[in-house]
Amino acid sequence: MSAPTNASNERTSESTADPSEGGGFFRTVLSVLRRWFFGAIRRTRDWWSDTRRTLTEYVGSYWGRVRGGDIGSLPAITGLIVLCGVFSVLRPVFFSARNFANLTTQGAAVTLIAMGLVFVLLTNEIDLSAGFASGVCAAVLAIALTTFGLPWYVAVLAALVTGAAIGLALGVLVAKVKIPSFVVTLAAFLAFQGVVLMLLKEGTNISIRDHVVVSINNGYVPPLVGWGLAVLTVAGFAAAQLWQRRGRQSQGLEAEPLALVLLRVGGLAVLLGAAVFVLNLERSRNAVITSLKGMPYAVPLVAILLIVGTFVLRRTAFGRHLYAVGGNREAALRAGINVDRVKILAFVICSTMAAAGGIVAASEARSVDPNTGGSNVLLYAVGSAVIGGTSLFGGKGRVVNAVIGGTVVAVIINGMGLLGLSSGVKYVVTGSVLLLAAGVDALSRRRATATGNR
Amino acid sequence: MSTPPLLALRGIDKSFGSVQVLHKVDMSVYAGQVTALVGDNGAGKSTLVKCVAGIHSPDAGEIRFDDSAVSIASPKDAANLGIEVVYQDLALCDNLDIVQNMFLGRERRSRLVLDESTMEQMAAKTLDGLSVRTVNSLRQHVSSLSGGQRQTVAIAKAVLWNSRLVILDEPTAALGVAQTAQVLELVRRLADKGLAVVLISHNMNDVFAVSDRIAALYLGHMVAEVATADTSHTQVVELITSGRSGQLGQAADSDTASDYGLNGTAL
Numbered sequence: 162m163s164a165p166t167n168a169s170n171e172r173t174s175e176s177t178a179d180p181s182e183g184g185g186f187f188r189t190v191l192s193v194l195r196r197w198f199f200g201a202i203r204r205t206r207d208w209w210s211d212t213r214r215t216l217t218e219y220v221g222s223y224w225g226r227v228r229g230g231d232i233g234s235l236p237a238i239t240g241l242i243v244l245c246g247v248f249s250v251l252r253p254v255f256f257s258a259r260n261f262a263n264l265t266t267q268g269a270a271v272t273l274i275a276m277g278l279v280f281v282l283l284t285n286e287i288d289l290s291a292g293f294a295s296g297v298c299a300a301v302l303a304i305a306l307t308t309f310g311l312p313w314y315v316a317v318l319a320a321l322v323t324g325a326a327i328g329l330a331l332g333v334l335v336a337k338v339k340i341p342s343f344v345v346t347l348a349a350f351l352a353f354q355g356v357v358l359m360l361l362k363e364g365t366n367i368s369i370r371d372h373v374v375v376s377i378n379n380g381y382v383p384p385l386v387g388w389g390l391a392v393l394t395v396a397g398f399a400a401a402q403l404w405q406r407r408g409r410q411s412q413g414l415e416a417e418p419l420a421l422v423l424l425r426v427g428g429l430a431v432l433l434g435a436a437v438f439v440l441n442l443e444r445s446r447n448a449v450i451t452s453l454k455g456m457p458y459a460v461p462l463v464a465i466l467l468i469v470g471t472f473v474l475r476r477t478a479f480g481r482h483l484y485a486v487g488g489n490r491e492a493a494l495r496a497g498i499n500v501d502r503v504k505i506l507a508f509v510i511c512s513t514m515a516a517a518g519g520i521v522a523a524s525e526a527r528s529v530d531p532n533t534g535g536s537n538v539l540l541y542a543v544g545s546a547v548i549g550g551t552s553l554f555g556g557k558g559r560v561v562n563a564v565i566g567g568t569v570v571a572v573i574i575n576g577m578g579l580l581g582l583s584s585g586v587k588y589v590v591t592g593s594v595l596l597l598a599a600g601v602d603a604l605s606r607r608r609a610t611a612t613g614n615r
Numbered sequence: 616m617s618t619p620p621l622l623a624l625r626g627i628d629k630s631f632g633s634v635q636v637l638h639k640v641d642m643s644v645y646a647g648q649v650t651a652l653v654g655d656n657g658a659g660k661s662t663l664v665k666c667v668a669g670i671h672s673p674d675a676g677e678i679r680f681d682d683s684a685v686s687i688a689s690p691k692d693a694a695n696l697g698i699e700v701v702y703q704d705l706a707l708c709d710n711l712d713i714v715q716n717m718f719l720g721r722e723r724r725s726r727l728v729l730d731e732s733t734m735e736q737m738a739a740k741t742l743d744g745l746s747v748r749t750v751n752s753l754r755q756h757v758s759s760l761s762g763g764q765r766q767t768v769a770i771a772k773a774v775l776w777n778s779r780l781v782i783l784d785e786p787t788a789a790l791g792v793a794q795t796a797q798v799l800e801l802v803r804r805l806a807d808k809g810l811a812v813v814l815i816s817h818n819m820n821d822v823f824a825v826s827d828r829i830a831a832l833y834l835g836h837m838v839a840e841v842a843t844a845d846t847s848h849t850q851v852v853e854l855i856t857s858g859r860s861g862q863l864g865q866a867a868d869s870d871t872a873s874d875y876g877l878n879g880t881a882l
Binding site: 493 | 690691694702704706707708709710711715716719720721722724727728729731732733735736758
């Protein structure tokens with residue numbers, strides 16, 4: 162890049178130079194240009210070696226953290242790649258655009274519940290009732306739509322408010338009355354199962370016909386809009402990262418190397434681009450009659466809630482306090498944090514997210530029955546959060562963990578379904594994966610305590 | 616002392632049920648000085664500190680801060696006056712980094728969002744002002760710090776808020792020799808910056824290394840408040856263990872001695 166500029170500069174200086182000045186002037190100009198030229202090369206080289214050094218440092222420190230037990234989602238991502246490989250080899254149909262779209266709709270409800278659970282798990286509590294709470298909210302939605310004939314937005318709002326109220330009740334019982342969350346939510350688990358039955362008049366099935374609600378998990382974003390959303394997300398991410406970096410630099414603080422930021426933005430662009438591309442492929446068996454392409458609405462829904470949740474945890478005082486309460490409750494108390502309020506809010510968020518999961522589940526099934534949010538929904542959700550790298554011991558976890566873990570769980574269920582395995586085998590395998598994830602959590606925690614890297 | 620004390624306790628009484636823990640305790644703490652608060656286990660040191668920190672409220676007596684009577688009903692009141700306590704068990708969150716810990720519960724924000732850069736800058740400035748150069752990154756988790764470094768962070772956290780009185784509860788109890796020296800140096804520096812420092816300690820070497828004045832509690836009575844330079848190791852140990860030492864302590868004040876009658880007769 163420097164060479165042509167140099168040449169053109171030389172030409173300009175030649176043409177404008179006064180001939181009467183003689184060789185001395187040329188020599189000065191030439192030596193200035195030469196100095197500038199070699200300076201530019203040196204600066205470029207320095208910049209590159211600096212960047213390489215800092216990048217190496219960052220990779221090194223990341224690897225150091227991983228070795229020290231701070232592994233985050235690494236096992237889940239490794240597991241995901243292995244699982245996808247195995248299923249693709251055994252059942253090639255697994256690796257098809259249609260199945261990819263199925264995966265996202267199948268995993269959405271559990272992932273949403275898991276995202277809410279992260280908040281409760283962070284404060285070192287647990288919510289065993291999230292599954293049936295989602296069932297109760299789904300039933301409220303269905304009744305509001307059918308029995309009362311309310312418009313979809315009122316019904317959705319009613320379901321979400323029900324979720325928030327459930328969370329408030331659980332949170333007050335745990336934080337104020339000081340009943341262990343395990344017991345409170347176990348009791349709620351049983352009671353909500355009953356509430357669903359009562360709401361559904363002892364087991365009838367309410368079908369949902371509202372177009373908007375049904376399309377939440379059965380409709381697709383038009384391909385062009387999908388691309389637009391992807392571009393918007395990447396641009397927003399890049400802007401946020403660069404803005405944050407510039408803010409640090411302007412305050413004279415050590416900032417991340419630009420190359421690392423660009424690498425991260427590029428990574429996101431590639432991932433999102435690939436996902437949108439695949440989901441925009443024609444999935445219909447007979448494209449002439451009905452075209453089937455675009456990403457399911459569940460994808461942008463999960464993405465938006467992921468962004469909001471991550472923002473709350475990482476950029477707000479409330480998020481910081483969640484980590485503090487889970488990390489050292491006593492320290493949080495002495496720092497003047499209202500621990501009870503933080504815990505209650507965590508439960509409210511969790512149950513509201515469960516309500517969102519219930520709405521998505523109802524939409525997917527186009528109906529609500531006593532099993533909505535029941536059987537193993539809760540275990541899958543807790544499993545998702547933990548498999549993704551959220552600690553069961555509190556103070557460690559991110560919303561993205563739930564999304565990654567939820568994907569792993571969805572892949573397992575989907576893949577084993579394609580393999581035609583019996584339900585017995587499916588339960589055993591899912592249970593084993595959950596146990597494995599909790600084991601990894603416990604071991605990495607022990608390792609982290611040993612290396613002082615928790 | 617020509618200048619009035621920054622913190623003056625006058626006749627503090629405190630009972631828990633039928634047990635009276637503090638008996639008419641007087642104590643003065645001056646700005647720019649380290650006041651060592653010594654006493655055996657159960658002498659009432661922690662209770663006294665908790666009265667100042669707003670965790671307990673005294674049954675009787677007066678707390679004067681900056682020459683005016685104040686009531687400290689909660690830790691928040693104490694913080695508003697500029698009183699910070701560094702507890703023995705440190706009260707840091709292992710899963711948060713140094714900056715996050717120093718600002719915990721008092722985060723800086725611009726509108727809704729946390730203002731990380733300002734917080735990091737202020738933390739760096741505070742640590743710099745205390746000449747702390749033992750931590751390499753302000754963004755490392757507290758769990759990866761040594762005991763001395765943690766103590767340093769805890770103290771720096773207390774200093775960050777333009778505090779005027781810092782109370783340190785056994786800051787060197789769990790530390791090795793080199794780290795103890797580091798922390799004591801830091802304690803001295805706080806006083807030299809003009810803060811009033813109360814140092815609770817069992818370790819006579821620490822007390823004599825940094826303190827300007829010594830206040831000795833014995834079974835809930837303040838038995839002596841003396842300048843460190845005017846007293847000896849043995850005298851302080853005697854004050855702690857028996858409440859008296861020659862001219863100092865309860866023998867010099869017959870009122871207190873008769874008032875709980877343990878001294879002289881039984882021993």
